[in-house]
Amino acid sequence: MYELFVLGELMTGEKHGYMLQEVLKKAVGLGRKISSGTLYPLLSRMTENGWITLREEEETKGGRTKKIYGITASGQDRFRQLMAEPFDAPDAEAQNTLRLKMVYFQYVDREARLACLKQYLRLLEQNLKHVSQFEADLIAYKPEPEKQRVQLLRVFDHRKRLGEVEARWIKDEIERIKERQEE
Template sequence: MYELFILGELMTGEKHGYMLQDVLKNSVGLGRKISSGTLYPLLSRMTDAGWIHLRVEEETKGGRTRKIYEITNAGAERFVELMASPFDSNWDIETQYTFRFKMVYFQYVTQELRIECLNQYLQLLVKSLKTVSDFEFYLQTNKPEPEKQRVQLLRVFDHRKRLAETEMQWVKEEIERVQAQED
């Protein structure tokens, strides 16, 4: 997920590490941050892999050096690979973040790939909704104890179903919108 983010951000132009960290922090929200101890080793590995190029500049204020990263041709190819790679079949927060990152960088891939990505995500939503509905049916049918917990679980599942249905509708509309665009 972080590779996709970094390469996607560098598709927009060169950036220094602090800027990448700041943009990522603002992209994923309050509950998740990428530490320097995660980001900079990843940037080093991506540089070693030839996906990004590092240029070191002298900073005028304070005399500190500034590391500027830019994407290479190999990095642009890796970016398209990551955009085309299927989502993990498990529905989790990583999948949701990955989808959001892919959506941000849709302008750098073909219409066909955008539609494929949206369809994959839609299928995961359908699968997730089925899992929730199946367990909801189990709770309603078997009425396990304690009743107060079962009732509250049913409320939670109702919430999850409504979120999934809303998101599914949005993705379907987005598929139609992308299909109607001229590439």
């Protein structure tokens, strides 16, 4: 996910490492942070792979060197490859990856956007089916203790409702993209 983020951000233009770190902190949401110890080794690997370039500038305040990163043609290819990669499972990581991909939809064609959304929708529908089946089993077999079973049914109701809302939004987004002629 971080590789996709870095390449996606660099598709918008050059950025220095600190700016990438700050934008990523805001993009992934509360409770999830990327440390310098994670970001800078990733940037080094991406530079070694030829996906990004590194240019150093001297900062005026404090005389520290500012590292500016840019994307290469190979990095743009890698970005498009990551945008086309399927999701592994309907989990929080897939949801975060979808959100990042959607931010960068402007850099891929319409078919890539639709494929991404449709594949994510299939995962949501599989998850909804799984939750509904487990819920039906709980209702049919009535395992004990009853208080726990009842609460577990409430949890599944919550998961189903969230999944249904998310699936509806994804379906609407697919239709919106299909209807837009200029893309």
